[in-house]
Amino acid sequence: METKIFDMKNMKQYDEPANLLKALSHPVRLCIVRGLMRKKKCNVSFMQECLDMPQSTVSQHLQKLRSAGIVATERNGLEVNYILANERIAHIVTILLGEEDCEHE
Amino acid sequence: METKIFDMKNMKQYDEPANLLKALSHPVRLCIVRGLMRKKKCNVSFMQECLDMPQSTVSQHLQKLRSAGIVATERNGLEVNYILANERIAHIVTILLGEEDCEHE
DNA sequence: TCCTAATATCGTAATATTACGATATTAGGA
DNA sequence: TCCTAATATCGTAATATTACGATATTAGGA
Numbered sequence A, B: 001m002e003t004k005i006f007d008m009k010n011m012k013q014y015d016e017p018a019n020l021l022k023a024l025s026h027p028v029r030l031c032i033v034r035g036l037m038r039k040k041k042c043n044v045s046f047m048q049e050c051l052d053m054p055q056s057t058v059s060q061h062l063q064k065l066r067s068a069g070i071v072a073t074e075r076n077g078l079e080v081n082y083i084l085a086n087e088r089i090a091h092i093v094t095i096l097l098g099e100e101d102c103e104h105e
Numbered sequence C, D: 001t002c003c004t005a006a007t008a009t010c011g012t013a014a015t016a017t018t019a020c021g022a023t024a025t026t027a028g029g030a
Helices: A011-024 A027-039 A044-051 A055-067 A087-101 B008-024 B027-039 B044-051 B055-067 B087-101
Strands: A071-076 A079-084 B071-076 B079-084
Touching: A011 A027, A011 A055, A011 A087, A011 B008, A011 B027, A011 B087, A027 A044, A027 A055, A027 A071, A027 A079, A027 A087, A027 B008, A044 A055, A044 A079, A044 B008, A055 A071, A055 A079, A079 A087, A087 B008, A087 B087, B008 B027, B008 B055, B008 B087, B027 B044, B027 B055, B027 B071, B027 B079, B027 B087, B044 B055, B044 B079, B055 B071, B055 B079, B079 B087
Parallel strands: none
Antiparallel strands: A071 A079, B071 B079
C-alpha cells in the first residue's frame, strides 16, 4: 500500500486542486486575491483603475477566478462587487506571500 | 495609502509567487510533490513506474519543479533522487489537499 | 576504452493561455 | 422606451504549455 505513492489510478484527485492553483497562478489574479483579502469587497471599475489595464482584461481575470470558485459576486445596481469565496485560498496566499520578506534577496 | 490595494506599481512582487504556483498547478506535478511529502526521497525510475508515463515526460515535470525551487536533487551513482526543497510548498499542498474530504461533493 | 543503465534535453505537434479591442448585456434613471 | 454606466463576452493574434519519441549526457563496471 505504501509503495504506490505516486499512483496513476488516483491521479484524478489532483485535477481539481491543480485547477484551483492554475487559476491563482497569475500575477494579476494573485494581486486581485490579495487585494480582496484586505479590502473584503470591491467593484470592477475600482480594480481596473488600480491595475491600470483594460476593463475586458480585468473582467476576464475575474471570470477565471470566479469559475474556479475563488471569488464570488454581489450585484449592487450597476456595480458588481467581488468578494473572496474561499477561505482556503486566503490561507494559501498568506503562506505564499507571507514569508516573502524573510528568505529573499 | 489604503486605497491603492491593487496597485500596478507593486505588481512585480507577484511574479515570483505566481511562478511558484504555476509550477505546482498540474495534476502530475502535484502528485509528485504529494508523493515526496510522504516518501521524502525518490528516484526517477520509481516515479515513472508509479505514474506510468514516459521517462521524458516525468523528467520534464521534474525539471519544471526543480527550476521553480520546489524540489532538489541528490545524485547516487546512476540514480538521481528528488526531495522537497521548500517547506512552504509542503504547507500549501497540505492546505490545498487537506480539506478536500470535508467540504466536497 | 566500451557497454549499459539512469536521467536530461531536443524537436515539434497539439492544445491552452493571455491580452485587448469590439460588441453585447444588464440595470437604473429621464 | 431611450440613454448611459458598469460589466461580461466574443474574436483573435501572440505566446506558453504539454506530451512524447528521439537523442544526448553521465556514471559505474568489465
